[in-house]
């Protein structure tokens with residue numbers, strides 16, 4: 001039965017940790033942060049290797065810097 005008790009204690013500690021971490025300093029549950037759309041860059045796929053990179057960093061042939069270097 002010792003193992004079962006240890007398991008319950010671990011569960012309780014985890015729950016306390018979750019509750020503490022979900023509260024702000026003013027005691028309310030943390031609200032999700034509003035998204036700032038300007039933080040996101042348009043992503044595009046490299047035509048050669050298929051990796052997603054920011055669209056601005058693709059070359060005019062649609063390749064990432066790595067493929068542009070090796071080609």
Ligand SMILES: [Zn+2]
Pocket residue numbers: 046047048049050051063064065066067068
């Ligand atoms: Zn590439």
